[in-house]
Amino acid sequence: MLIYLIGMPASGKSTFGKLVAQKLNYTFLDLDTLIEEDNNSTIPKIFDTKGEDFFRKLEQNALQFTFNLDKTIIATGGGTPCFFDNLDKMKENGIVCFIHIEIKTLVKRTFQAQQRKQNSRPLFKDSTSFEELYQLVSQKWTDRKEFYQKADFEIKNNDLNEFLEKLNAKQ
Numbered sequence: 001m002l003i004y005l006i007g008m009p010a011s012g013k014s015t016f017g018k019l020v021a022q023k024l025n026y027t028f029l030d031l032d033t034l035i036e037e038d039n040n041s042t043i044p045k046i047f048d049t050k051g052e053d054f055f056r057k058l059e060q061n062a063l064q065f066t067f068n069l070d071k072t073i074i075a076t077g078g079g080t081p082c083f084f085d086n087l088d089k090m091k092e093n094g095i096v097c098f099i100h101i102e103i104k105t106l107v108k109r110t111f112q113a114q115q116r117k118q119n120s121r122p123l124f125k126d127s128t129s130f131e132e133l134y135q136l137v138s139q140k141w142t143d144r145k146e147f148y149q150k151a152d153f154e155i156k157n158n159d160l161n162e163f164l165e166k167l168n169a170k171q
């Protein structure tokens with residue numbers, strides 16, 4: 001079985017995915033990391049040099065690769081379910097869980113990462129203040145929520161027990 005985690009940047013897909021993989025004895029795969037390794041580059045560099053459209057095609061190809069796997073939990077990129085037919089394909093090939101975290105928390109985490117100079121999120125790199133970042137993240141949420149909310153189920157606050165109960169109900 002394949003499990004896909006979707007959600008806004010900084011919602012904890014990578015962190016929570018590793019925890020779930022340990023619990024279920026699944027392999028963990030991070031789609032962003034897979035793209036970086038396959039292209040011998042970083043996501044900010046790919047955005048800078050080739051642009052977002054090019055990145056979205058790499059992302060679609062990387063997602064396609066995961067459909068051949070089994071017993072794997074995949075942390076997707078924040079935008080993965082919002083492009084092409086990626087979300088339908090994930091639902092056809094696995095179970096999709098939306099990690100729903102409130103905007104205030106997402107902004108705090110992203111702001112802290114930026115202050116530590118961990119600028120790994122090209123979509124938000126131009127924000128110069130907390131308020132500006134808040135606006136950008138809120139706008140992304142408005143644009144994307146209709147995709148995230150089509151997941152097979154959603155969890156709040158990265159709660160492992162809630163995740164396992166809802167996963168069982170879907171199997």
Ligand SMILES: Nc1ncnc2c1ncn2[C@@H]1O[C@H](COP(=O)(O)OP(=O)(O)OP(=O)(O)O)[C@@H](O)[C@H]1O
Pocket residue numbers: 007008009010011012013014015016032075077078109113121157158
């Ligand atoms: N349950 C949690 N409680 C508090 N902080 C958390 C939690 N989960 C993740 N974080 C922190 O939030 C930040 C984002 O987490 P993570 O990288 O797992 O998110 P992501 O959804 O994979 O983000 P991206 O879309 O950018 O890949 C990290 O600094 C991480 O340490």
Ligand SMILES: O=C(O)C1=C[C@@H](O)[C@@H](O)[C@H](O)C1
Pocket residue numbers: 008009032043076077078079080120121122123
């Ligand atoms: O939200 C997004 O569109 C993105 C999130 C990251 O996980 C990366 O996939 C990339 O930075 C784009």
Ligand SMILES: [Mg+2]
Pocket residue numbers: 013014015030032075076
């Ligand atoms: Mg991640």
